[in-house]
Amino acid sequence: MRDSMRLKPLHLLIMALLAALALTTMSVRANTDQLYQLSGMATHQTHFQHALTAAQQRYAQQLPRNVYESLVRQSNQRFAPQSMTDRAQARLALSLDEASHRQAVNFYQSELGRRIVAIETQATSAASVATMQRGIPQMDVSTERLNTLRQLSVSLPALELGVEVSMSLANLATQSANDLLGGLFEVPGNMVDNRRDTLRGQMQPDLPNTLAYVYRDLTDAQLQQYLEWVQSDAGKNTSRAMELAAKDALNP
DSSP: OHHHHSOOHHHHHHHHHHHHHHHHHHHHHHHHHHHHHHTTHHHHHHHHHHHHHHHHHHHHTTSOHHHHHHHHHHHHHHTOHHHHHHHHHHHHHHHSOHHHHHHHHHHHHSHHHHHHHHHHHHHTSHHHHHHHHTOOOOOOOOHHHHHHHHHHHHHSSHHHHHHHHHHHHHTHHHHHHHHHTTTTTOOOHHHHHHHHHHHHHHHGGGHHHHHHHHTTTSOHHHHHHHHHHHHSHHHHHHHHHHHHHHHHHHOO
Protein backbone atom coordinates (compact mmCIF):
# COMPACT_ATOMS: atom_id res chain seq x y z
CA MET A 1 0.00 0.00 0.00
CA ARG A 2 2.74 2.45 0.94
CA ASP A 3 4.53 1.69 -2.38
CA SER A 4 1.40 2.45 -4.38
CA MET A 5 1.00 5.79 -2.61
CA ARG A 6 4.66 6.76 -2.94
CA LEU A 7 5.40 9.35 -5.62
CA LYS A 8 7.52 7.85 -8.35
CA PRO A 9 10.29 9.78 -10.11
CA LEU A 10 8.01 10.38 -13.13
CA HIS A 11 5.32 11.89 -10.90
CA LEU A 12 7.87 14.16 -9.27
CA LEU A 13 9.13 15.27 -12.68
CA ILE A 14 5.60 16.07 -13.87
CA MET A 15 4.87 18.02 -10.67
CA ALA A 16 8.12 19.95 -11.04
CA LEU A 17 7.30 20.82 -14.65
CA LEU A 18 3.79 21.94 -13.73
CA ALA A 19 5.16 24.08 -10.91
CA ALA A 20 7.71 25.64 -13.24
CA LEU A 21 4.99 26.32 -15.83
CA ALA A 22 2.78 27.95 -13.21
CA LEU A 23 5.62 30.18 -12.02
CA THR A 24 6.46 31.13 -15.60
CA THR A 25 2.82 31.97 -16.34
CA MET A 26 2.62 34.11 -13.19
CA SER A 27 5.83 35.89 -14.18
CA VAL A 28 4.60 36.56 -17.73
CA ARG A 29 1.28 37.85 -16.39
CA ALA A 30 3.04 40.14 -13.90
CA ASN A 31 5.27 41.51 -16.66
CA THR A 32 2.27 41.96 -18.95
CA ASP A 33 0.45 43.84 -16.20
CA GLN A 34 3.40 46.20 -15.98
CA LEU A 35 3.52 46.87 -19.72
CA TYR A 36 -0.28 47.20 -19.88
CA GLN A 37 -0.09 50.00 -17.34
CA LEU A 38 3.12 51.67 -18.50
CA SER A 39 2.09 51.86 -22.17
CA GLY A 40 -1.22 53.55 -21.35
CA MET A 41 -3.34 50.65 -22.58
CA ALA A 42 -5.19 50.49 -19.27
CA THR A 43 -6.04 54.19 -19.50
CA HIS A 44 -7.13 53.85 -23.12
CA GLN A 45 -9.50 51.09 -22.07
CA THR A 46 -10.99 53.32 -19.38
CA HIS A 47 -11.53 56.00 -22.01
CA PHE A 48 -13.20 53.42 -24.26
CA GLN A 49 -15.62 52.61 -21.46
CA HIS A 50 -16.51 56.31 -21.26
CA ALA A 51 -17.10 56.36 -25.03
CA LEU A 52 -19.23 53.21 -24.73
CA THR A 53 -21.41 54.82 -22.05
CA ALA A 54 -21.81 57.94 -24.19
CA ALA A 55 -22.80 55.82 -27.21
CA GLN A 56 -25.36 53.93 -25.13
CA GLN A 57 -26.86 57.22 -23.96
CA ARG A 58 -27.14 58.49 -27.53
CA TYR A 59 -28.93 55.32 -28.60
CA ALA A 60 -31.39 55.74 -25.72
CA GLN A 61 -32.91 58.66 -27.62
CA GLN A 62 -32.97 56.86 -30.98
CA LEU A 63 -34.09 53.28 -30.38
CA PRO A 64 -37.24 51.54 -29.13
CA ARG A 65 -36.97 50.73 -25.45
CA ASN A 66 -36.70 46.94 -25.89
CA VAL A 67 -33.97 47.31 -28.53
CA TYR A 68 -32.11 49.81 -26.35
CA GLU A 69 -32.26 47.55 -23.30
CA SER A 70 -30.93 44.66 -25.38
CA LEU A 71 -28.12 46.90 -26.65
CA VAL A 72 -27.06 47.91 -23.15
CA ARG A 73 -27.22 44.36 -21.82
CA GLN A 74 -25.20 42.88 -24.67
CA SER A 75 -22.67 45.68 -24.94
CA ASN A 76 -22.02 45.61 -21.19
CA GLN A 77 -21.42 41.87 -21.43
CA ARG A 78 -19.22 42.09 -24.53
CA PHE A 79 -17.18 45.02 -23.24
CA ALA A 80 -16.95 44.07 -19.56
CA PRO A 81 -13.77 45.88 -18.39
CA GLN A 82 -12.07 42.94 -16.68
CA SER A 83 -12.77 40.61 -19.59
CA MET A 84 -11.34 43.17 -22.01
CA THR A 85 -8.24 43.49 -19.84
CA ASP A 86 -7.82 39.72 -19.63
CA ARG A 87 -8.10 39.28 -23.39
CA ALA A 88 -5.67 42.12 -24.10
CA GLN A 89 -3.07 40.91 -21.62
CA ALA A 90 -3.34 37.34 -22.85
CA ARG A 91 -2.66 38.50 -26.41
CA LEU A 92 0.27 40.65 -25.28
CA ALA A 93 1.82 37.69 -23.51
CA LEU A 94 1.42 35.51 -26.61
CA SER A 95 2.49 38.07 -29.21
CA LEU A 96 5.48 39.80 -27.64
CA ASP A 97 8.81 38.01 -27.29
CA GLU A 98 10.84 38.49 -24.13
CA ALA A 99 13.49 40.76 -25.66
CA SER A 100 10.92 43.09 -27.25
CA HIS A 101 8.92 43.10 -24.04
CA ARG A 102 11.95 44.13 -22.03
CA GLN A 103 12.84 46.92 -24.46
CA ALA A 104 9.22 48.14 -24.50
CA VAL A 105 9.19 48.39 -20.71
CA ASN A 106 12.48 50.29 -20.82
CA PHE A 107 11.11 52.70 -23.41
CA TYR A 108 7.88 53.42 -21.55
CA GLN A 109 9.81 53.94 -18.32
CA SER A 110 12.06 56.51 -20.01
CA GLU A 111 11.36 60.25 -19.87
CA LEU A 112 10.28 60.30 -23.53
CA GLY A 113 8.15 57.18 -23.11
CA ARG A 114 6.30 58.68 -20.16
CA ARG A 115 5.78 61.86 -22.17
CA ILE A 116 4.41 59.93 -25.14
CA VAL A 117 1.98 57.99 -22.95
CA ALA A 118 0.75 61.19 -21.30
CA ILE A 119 0.10 62.75 -24.72
CA GLU A 120 -1.58 59.68 -26.21
CA THR A 121 -3.83 59.00 -23.23
CA GLN A 122 -4.85 62.65 -23.11
CA ALA A 123 -5.79 62.40 -26.80
CA THR A 124 -8.25 59.54 -26.11
CA SER A 125 -9.94 61.27 -23.17
CA ALA A 126 -13.58 62.26 -23.61
CA ALA A 127 -12.78 65.97 -23.58
CA SER A 128 -10.06 65.68 -26.23
CA VAL A 129 -12.16 63.43 -28.46
CA ALA A 130 -15.04 65.92 -28.28
CA THR A 131 -12.67 68.75 -29.21
CA MET A 132 -11.21 66.86 -32.16
CA GLN A 133 -14.67 65.85 -33.40
CA ARG A 134 -15.46 69.56 -33.79
CA GLY A 135 -12.55 69.81 -36.19
CA ILE A 136 -8.76 69.76 -35.98
CA PRO A 137 -7.04 72.89 -37.24
CA GLN A 138 -4.62 72.54 -40.11
CA MET A 139 -1.24 72.36 -38.42
CA ASP A 140 1.61 74.45 -39.81
CA VAL A 141 4.68 72.22 -39.63
CA SER A 142 8.01 72.09 -41.41
CA THR A 143 8.59 69.72 -44.32
CA GLU A 144 10.95 67.67 -42.15
CA ARG A 145 8.41 67.34 -39.33
CA LEU A 146 5.64 66.49 -41.78
CA ASN A 147 7.81 63.70 -43.21
CA THR A 148 8.33 62.32 -39.70
CA LEU A 149 4.59 62.46 -39.03
CA ARG A 150 3.82 60.66 -42.29
CA GLN A 151 6.21 57.88 -41.33
CA LEU A 152 4.58 57.66 -37.91
CA SER A 153 1.14 57.47 -39.51
CA VAL A 154 2.30 54.35 -41.37
CA SER A 155 4.24 52.80 -38.48
CA LEU A 156 1.80 53.34 -35.62
CA PRO A 157 -1.40 51.26 -35.35
CA ALA A 158 -3.46 54.42 -34.78
CA LEU A 159 -5.46 54.09 -38.01
CA GLU A 160 -6.44 50.45 -37.56
CA LEU A 161 -7.32 50.93 -33.90
CA GLY A 162 -9.38 54.01 -34.73
CA VAL A 163 -11.30 51.99 -37.30
CA GLU A 164 -11.74 49.08 -34.88
CA VAL A 165 -13.10 51.26 -32.07
CA SER A 166 -15.43 53.11 -34.45
CA MET A 167 -16.77 49.86 -35.86
CA SER A 168 -17.29 48.39 -32.39
CA LEU A 169 -19.36 51.36 -31.26
CA ALA A 170 -21.23 51.81 -34.55
CA ASN A 171 -22.31 48.14 -34.72
CA LEU A 172 -23.95 48.08 -31.29
CA ALA A 173 -27.45 48.93 -32.46
CA THR A 174 -27.34 46.63 -35.49
CA GLN A 175 -26.18 43.65 -33.43
CA SER A 176 -28.78 44.20 -30.73
CA ALA A 177 -31.63 44.59 -33.21
CA ASN A 178 -30.47 41.51 -35.10
CA ASP A 179 -30.38 39.36 -31.96
CA LEU A 180 -33.72 40.69 -30.72
CA LEU A 181 -35.59 40.36 -34.02
CA GLY A 182 -34.24 37.03 -35.21
CA GLY A 183 -31.94 38.15 -37.98
CA LEU A 184 -34.19 40.77 -39.55
CA PHE A 185 -31.45 43.38 -39.26
CA GLU A 186 -28.57 41.08 -40.10
CA VAL A 187 -25.82 42.84 -42.02
CA PRO A 188 -23.89 40.71 -44.58
CA GLY A 189 -20.18 40.32 -43.87
CA ASN A 190 -19.14 42.10 -47.07
CA MET A 191 -21.15 45.17 -46.04
CA VAL A 192 -19.29 45.28 -42.72
CA ASP A 193 -15.98 44.99 -44.58
CA ASN A 194 -17.05 47.81 -46.89
CA ARG A 195 -17.89 50.01 -43.91
CA ARG A 196 -14.47 49.24 -42.47
CA ASP A 197 -12.80 50.16 -45.75
CA THR A 198 -14.88 53.35 -45.98
CA LEU A 199 -13.86 54.40 -42.47
CA ARG A 200 -10.24 53.65 -43.21
CA GLY A 201 -10.42 55.69 -46.40
CA GLN A 202 -11.98 58.61 -44.56
CA MET A 203 -9.46 58.62 -41.73
CA GLN A 204 -6.22 57.90 -43.58
CA PRO A 205 -5.75 61.22 -45.46
CA ASP A 206 -6.22 63.23 -42.25
CA LEU A 207 -3.98 61.08 -40.09
CA PRO A 208 -0.69 63.04 -40.49
CA ASN A 209 -2.45 66.29 -39.52
CA THR A 210 -4.19 64.53 -36.63
CA LEU A 211 -0.83 63.27 -35.37
CA ALA A 212 0.64 66.76 -35.86
CA TYR A 213 -2.08 68.03 -33.53
CA VAL A 214 -1.74 65.21 -30.99
CA TYR A 215 2.07 65.47 -30.78
CA ARG A 216 2.20 69.25 -31.15
CA ASP A 217 4.03 69.74 -27.85
CA LEU A 218 6.90 67.41 -28.77
CA THR A 219 10.06 68.93 -30.17
CA ASP A 220 11.30 67.81 -33.58
CA ALA A 221 14.08 65.88 -31.86
CA GLN A 222 11.62 64.08 -29.53
CA LEU A 223 9.33 63.23 -32.42
CA GLN A 224 12.24 61.82 -34.41
CA GLN A 225 13.38 59.81 -31.40
CA TYR A 226 9.88 58.39 -31.03
CA LEU A 227 9.85 57.43 -34.72
CA GLU A 228 13.19 55.65 -34.28
CA TRP A 229 11.73 53.60 -31.44
CA VAL A 230 8.57 52.77 -33.40
CA GLN A 231 10.62 51.69 -36.43
CA SER A 232 13.05 49.54 -34.42
CA ASP A 233 12.51 45.78 -34.36
CA ALA A 234 11.30 45.90 -30.76
CA GLY A 235 9.09 48.90 -31.52
CA LYS A 236 7.50 47.16 -34.51
CA ASN A 237 6.88 44.04 -32.45
CA THR A 238 5.39 46.08 -29.63
CA SER A 239 3.08 48.07 -31.92
CA ARG A 240 1.87 44.90 -33.60
CA ALA A 241 1.30 43.13 -30.27
CA MET A 242 -0.64 46.11 -28.93
CA GLU A 243 -2.77 46.27 -32.07
CA LEU A 244 -3.63 42.58 -31.74
CA ALA A 245 -4.28 42.99 -28.01
CA ALA A 246 -6.68 45.88 -28.60
CA LYS A 247 -8.52 43.96 -31.33
CA ASP A 248 -8.87 40.92 -29.04
CA ALA A 249 -10.18 43.17 -26.26
CA LEU A 250 -12.83 44.63 -28.59
CA ASN A 251 -13.77 41.35 -30.26
CA PRO A 252 -14.35 38.46 -27.83
